[in-house]
Amino acid sequence: MAAKKGGMRTVGEVLLWWLARVEGNRATSDSYKRSTRSMVKKNIMPALGRVSIAKLDRRLLDDKLVWPMAQDGKKAGTQQKAFQALRQAFLLAEETGRINSNPMAALTFKSFHRGAIGSKPASLSRIDLPGLVQQLSENFNSDPVNGLLPLLMLAHGTRIGETLQAQWSHISLVERVWVLPELNCKSRRQHILPLTPQVLALLARYRQALPDARAQIDWVFPVRGGARLSPTSASAMFRSVSGGKWSSHDLRKLMRDCLADLGVDFFIGERLINHSLGKVSETYLTRDVMERCREALERWHSRLDECGFSLAHGLDMAVAASSQITETPEPAGTAANS
Numbered sequence: 001m002a003a004k005k006g007g008m009r010t011v012g013e014v015l016l017w018w019l020a021r022v023e024g025n026r027a028t029s030d031s032y033k034r035s036t037r038s039m040v041k042k043n044i045m046p047a048l049g050r051v052s053i054a055k056l057d058r059r060l061l062d063d064k065l066v067w068p069m070a071q072d073g074k075k076a077g078t079q080q081k082a083f084q085a086l087r088q089a090f091l092l093a094e095e096t097g098r099i100n101s102n103p104m105a106a107l108t109f110k111s112f113h114r115g116a117i118g119s120k121p122a123s124l125s126r127i128d129l130p131g132l133v134q135q136l137s138e139n140f141n142s143d144p145v146n147g148l149l150p151l152l153m154l155a156h157g158t159r160i161g162e163t164l165q166a167q168w169s170h171i172s173l174v175e176r177v178w179v180l181p182e183l184n185c186k187s188r189r190q191h192i193l194p195l196t197p198q199v200l201a202l203l204a205r206y207r208q209a210l211p212d213a214r215a216q217i218d219w220v221f222p223v224r225g226g227a228r229l230s231p232t233s234a235s236a237m238f239r240s241v242s243g244g245k246w247s248s249h250d251l252r253k254l255m256r257d258c259l260a261d262l263g264v265d266f267f268i269g270e271r272l273i274n275h276s277l278g279k280v281s282e283t284y285l286t287r288d289v290m291e292r293c294r295e296a297l298e299r300w301h302s303r304l305d306e307c308g309f310s311l312a313h314g315l316d317m318a319v320a321a322s323s324q325i326t327e328t329p330e331p332a333g334t335a336a337n338s
Contacts, residue, residue: 008098011056011086012049015040017098018089029186031161031231036085043069043082056103058111061086066112080109123246124254126261132254133307139241140202140312144209149221149234150241151202151312153248155301156193157255157273159186160238160248164229166220168207173200180274191274194294198301201313255300262303264296272296 008014019040023033047065048056065086069079087104094102124132136154140147153163158180165184172179180191195203207215210222219228238248252273259269272293301309310316 007100008093009053010049011051011053012045014053014089014093014099015044015049015086018092021092027183027188029161029184034231035081039082039085043074044086048086053099053103058107061107062112076113079113083107083109083112122250122253122257124250126254126258129254129258129303130307133304133309134311136241137308137310137312140206144206145211146237147312148202148206149229150238150248150251151309152199154251154255155199155202155304156297157252157259158193159252159274160234161231162186162191162274164221164231164234167218168220169218171195171203171220176200185274187274187276192290193272194290194297196294196298196301198305198309198313198315201315205312205314258303259296259300262296262299264299268292268296 008017019037022028022036044065047068048061051060051064061083065082066079069082070076087107090099090102090104093099094105133154136147136151140151149163152158152166153160156163156178162180162184166178166180170179170181171177176195178193178195180193182188182190185191203220214222214224217226219226221229221234223229223233234248238246256269256273259272264272268289271289
């Protein structure tokens, strides 16, 4: 179990080396880098940083990391993330010859936790939709510059990191699409979203409201100095808008559930929120699929109009959501968990 002469000897050495690799990887999202750094620095390093690799085993891992996190009130999902980070660090160190053997190789999180690890329950439900849309539309109408982000996320079910990286050069008014580059997406594949008349009008109102200096910047969500809105500032804005009752991810979950209620089939719903569908499905994007995605968003945005979305975009869209596509509905309750 001993490390090679001149190699890594402590868990902390492995972790800090691996963390530097994660942070230096340009293909890794900023949000993953932040969450990984926080997990390593706040949870794993204080518990295991000085432990010798030769002494790391299941019992020590339970005594020093998993059980203390549970006693601290950390949920099983958080404990699992810490375990997975540690496992990935040791796996890479082993594969690159930096450690002699891998004490994590035979361990799984089930070695420490037998129960099911549930996803965080949604803080927004279908019955909240009318009031939510009314609130967000009124916010946009009074302050378009600060009101676009939550409306755009509710309209498309995009993740906050993906949305904040939007650029005007990613949006085609001619093709009526928003292209999210693969490096901006958690899935690491390009994601194309059709733009409805409502969203095109919303974006036009928003851009007209931007201060002249910011309107010339390619970022859709620019701040002073030419940079884009940071995730930290965006999260603070969501806390302010929601009063701390819901998060940006709850908008994504709500949109996905409502697509199911509107009869959008499972494949189209999952594609719209950019969930992984397997290698074959992910590379199979036909004109028919894009049209079905467009029809699904048109139906969803008509539902938003019924709840007051038109107050924000300013168009008179009189087609009811229930009169559009007729897909075979999927079971209700399907939510976006990632």
